[in-house]
Amino acid sequence: xARKKTFFRRRKVCKFCVDKIEFVxxxxxxxxxxxxxxxxxxxxxxxxxxxARHQRPLQRAIKRAxxxxxxxxxxx
Amino acid sequence: MxxxxxxxxxxxxxxxxxxxxxxxxxxxxxxxxxxxVIKMEVWGRRKLAYEIEKLKEGRYLLFYLSxxxxxxxxxxxxxxxxxxxxxxxxLVVRTDEELRRAGLPLPSPDEEPEEEAAPDEDAEAGGAExxxxxxx
Numbered sequence: 001x002a003r004k005k006t007f008f009r010r011r012k013v014c015k016f017c018v019d020k021i022e023f024v025x026x027x028x029x030x031x032x033x034x035x036x037x038x039x040x041x042x043x044x045x046x047x048x049x050x051x052a053r054h055q056r057p058l059q060r061a062i063k064r065a066x067x068x069x070x071x072x073x074x075x076x
Numbered sequence: 077m078x079x080x081x082x083x084x085x086x087x088x089x090x091x092x093x094x095x096x097x098x099x100x101x102x103x104x105x106x107x108x109x110x111x112x113v114i115k116m117e118v119w120g121r122r123k124l125a126y127e128i129e130k131l132k133e134g135r136y137l138l139f140y141l142s143x144x145x146x147x148x149x150x151x152x153x154x155x156x157x158x159x160x161x162x163x164x165x166x167l168v169v170r171t172d173e174e175l176r177r178a179g180l181p182l183p184s185p186d187e188e189p190e191e192e193a194a195p196d197e198d199a200e201a202g203g204a205e206x207x208x209x210x211x212x
Contacts, residue, residue: 022177022178022179022180023174023175023177023178023180026167026169027083027138057174064167064169066125067165067167068083068085068136068165068166068167069085069124069125069126069128069134069164069165070125071125072125072126073125073126076126
C-alpha cells in the first residue's frame, strides 16, 4: 500500500479579518486588485481564503468598481 | 441621516471649462433633488479599465452626499444623468449603513485649515483625544 503523503499546506486566512478591514471600498482599487487575477475574475474564497462574511462585501465592491471602469471585467 | 456617494464618469473629450461647468451642473442637479453635497472630489482624467464607447479615458467626479431620512429624489437625478450623453457612467452607493457597521465615521466636509493640529501643544495636556481610542 502506498504511503500516505503528507501535505503541508499554508493555512489560508481571510485578509479582511487579519487586516481588520471592515469596510470594503469600491474605490480602493489597490485592495480589489489583489482579488482579481489575470483574467480579472473574482478570486473564489476557496483560493483566497476570504471568509464568507468578507467575501460578500468584497464581491459587491468589485462589481461596483467594474461598473465605473475602475477595474476590468476581463482582459481582452 | 443617510449618506451616499455619487461617482460620475464624464466624456474626456470635453474641454476643461466644459468639465467645470458640467461639474457645477451635476452639483446643482443633485442639490435640487434634496441631497446635500458634503464633499466633492475631482479626480480628473483617468484611464478606464475597459473601453466605453471607444474611449480609453474618463473624467472622474466623486460626490459625497447626505440626505435627511431618505427625503430626496435622487432617482430623478439619476434619471437625468442617464439621459446625458456626456456621462459615460455613474454610480450611486448608499454608504451610511456600511460605515456605521464598520464603526467608521460618516463623511464630513474637509476643514479649511489643514495645519490646525498645532504641533506646539504641550504633550502632557492629559490625553486630550476624546473617545475613539484604539482598544487592544
